[in-house]
Amino acid sequence: MPTPPSRTTAARPARKTGARERSAETTRDSLLRAAIRVFAKHGLDGGSVDKISRAAKSHDRMIYYYFGNKEGLFVAVLEEIYRRFNDAEAAIDLDITQPTEALRVVVQFVMQYYQKHPEFVTLLNSENLHRGKHIVKSDRAREYSSPAIGIIERVLRSGVEQGVFRRELVARDVYMMVAALGYFYQSNRYTLSAFLGEDLEAPQTFARWEAFVIDSVLRTVSIQPVSG
Amino acid sequence: MPTPPSRTTAARPARKTGARERSAETTRDSLLRAAIRVFAKHGLDGGSVDKISRAAKSHDRMIYYYFGNKEGLFVAVLEEIYRRFNDAEAAIDLDITQPTEALRVVVQFVMQYYQKHPEFVTLLNSENLHRGKHIVKSDRAREYSSPAIGIIERVLRSGVEQGVFRRELVARDVYMMVAALGYFYQSNRYTLSAFLGEDLEAPQTFARWEAFVIDSVLRTVSIQPVSG
Amino acid sequence: MPTPPSRTTAARPARKTGARERSAETTRDSLLRAAIRVFAKHGLDGGSVDKISRAAKSHDRMIYYYFGNKEGLFVAVLEEIYRRFNDAEAAIDLDITQPTEALRVVVQFVMQYYQKHPEFVTLLNSENLHRGKHIVKSDRAREYSSPAIGIIERVLRSGVEQGVFRRELVARDVYMMVAALGYFYQSNRYTLSAFLGEDLEAPQTFARWEAFVIDSVLRTVSIQPVSG
């Protein structure tokens, strides 16, 4: 390997704006984007470097040039999808003074994020199949964790202060509840469809599930049972 | 194929008493068990026929003899794990006249089943990665679906009749809620551990989560908020 | 790998005489012979499995079938060339009662063996480049050592008894002297040719060297200086 520019935990360089540098960025980025697509569709084992480089209209070698090896590419993929999730989360506009409504928004955001980004779900499944061996290599990815729960924590606290949410709740539990209910629907939709004999891809099916989840979460955190 | 005993959708034959047949059962079964282990650990793509036949102390060729090909083996694996889940579920002793308690038992059963059978979780993830292409080939596996929800349905109905559970509930939603909360914890425990900075494998962590889930489910289905 | 028939230290099976078995032996043997040729010519690193399987008119896969991997093949190669050397050595007809003449024959045999089997020299060089990591894996190869020195030992003892050879000699030293003088000429003939400005491949050059070596060995072991 002719000195690959190690980029694992460093921020994007973007030093020069010269044409060559841009072209390089493009190659690396298109490889990364292709990797997300391919790994999401075929898993880590099923997603070959060849499929990826071909999808990126580049060459196998470039993957090794930019990411060291397949594992390094997968680490970069995880970092990227966590980063995207984080960015999206940071963008939601929350009125914390209305805790019930705010929680509803958060739940909706999470569920719809999984819905719109099925690759996030599949890629995390791949990582879990491999017992989290890649994520532990990335300091960057792990840094993305705190914000997610932080938001819920603030919402819950506001609710407690206003006397509408239960005092004894742990933000982490509520976070996991929301995540689980949104994730599972996406992650297991094929076996569930077969199992339940119902097409989970139909919009109204999802809509009903979303309503149920919001209701369920609110019932879990609220002191007074929700109306409806 | 030299007359493989097609077993894909047929019911299990009563074990014959002939010596050869018994030995055959043994080979087939050990291959199947090995396949469950290997596919669960490495996924469908990562689990090679070689790894499996070696783990079963048999030979590659025997897989083709008994299961046609790798796909056929995976279908058999799915059937087997669904069957096991079904058998276990059928064995739970439920006092339907005590709906709250009965529901608690069901939730506990589901969560602990995932806990004790991580291969179930991983294998379903593999199947979902492949968009459920194997499960649709198996009538047998799909038959196992109804009982699971049936149980919850009976419990809910009993609760409604006794005036403690909400009338408007759909059993399928409650089933999915329970499944999701148990499944997600297992399925994503590696990324969650990294994400939350907390070891989800610790018994007390699981116990707390279990309590939260039971509470949450009961709050979701009950008319009066649960005490505690 | 579909259960390669491990043959590393076991003797040739030759169980059946059926046509298929013979064909298999042929494939394995032709791969082994091709490997000797190719490794001798290009070294262990330069000799690719592709070159070998092509030279044997077989396929890469068969190397893995019969030898596990490239290393396993090289181990088998070492065993084979040691075996051949041993067999040839066992075939020399020695009149031990004439120690001087017998020693002359032994020296001549060794020198001419290297001359006629340049692959022996090159392959041992490859193994030494790799710090003997393959030879230590083979019990079989190491068994071939003793006979070689044994012969020289018997010759020396006979000479001592007859009062013509020095008593204080160690067979191992004499063995190494003979080996070194024959081996070096072969092993280093290209650099020596450039260095000395003389073609060591010319028959008469070799003949003169051979005479010198015999003379030198006899002067080393004899009590009375040799005439000549």
Add this chain to the structure above:
Amino acid sequence: MPTPPSRTTAARPARKTGARERSAETTRDSLLRAAIRVFAKHGLDGGSVDKISRAAKSHDRMIYYYFGNKEGLFVAVLEEIYRRFNDAEAAIDLDITQPTEALRVVVQFVMQYYQKHPEFVTLLNSENLHRGKHIVKSDRAREYSSPAIGIIERVLRSGVEQGVFRRELVARDVYMMVAALGYFYQSNRYTLSAFLGEDLEAPQTFARWEAFVIDSVLRTVSIQPVSG
């Protein structure tokens, strides 16, 4: 190639005093030294340009800049190790009027040079594996040959004049004898260790061999058998 300072057969330039030139010397030299180490350890085929440039803390491209290609680098390596050997040989202090003692010193020098410079041995083996194709490209390397034998020739002639050495000896044979006995011990020490069941790296084992070799050489060249 962008004007590489062709150095293949040219003599070393007197080091210029310009700062940049000095830095260049350093890069070139560290590449060369790294190449010696890496080629010695892994052979010509096993020693990749990447390993070398990395070991020199430089870049692949610099190898092409200074040496044209991998072959050119290997030629430079050969030239360098021959030069070093020559320099060392030129430094030995010989009292030619004491031919027996002088010869003893020469033998000792050669044996210990191989001992202390195992890379010399390995690299010559690599070159011989490739049939001397690099050495013939270098006029410089071939020039180093004559001195080596010249020394032995002078010693032998002195011995003949003093009536202690045999008249019919050819310096080249004696030179090769000495070289062979020292070289073989180094070159083949791994296979020999396995073969003889004795660790040739142990200092006392080498010391005994050295004594044997000196004795053997003296017996070969002397008229009267040596005492001891």
Add this chain to the structure above:
DNA sequence: CATGAATGAGCTTTCATTCAT
């Protein structure tokens, strides 16, 4: 003098599968 980017061919090895008996 030096660099980042790129390339095509090759490497060892593993894949699922089939043949003939």
Add this chain to the structure above:
DNA sequence: CATGAATGAAAGCTCATTCAT
């Protein structure tokens, strides 16, 4: 029921080398 032998394709990765600046 089971076996040894064989196969073509593809896997991840490294090779020496060249491009443009």
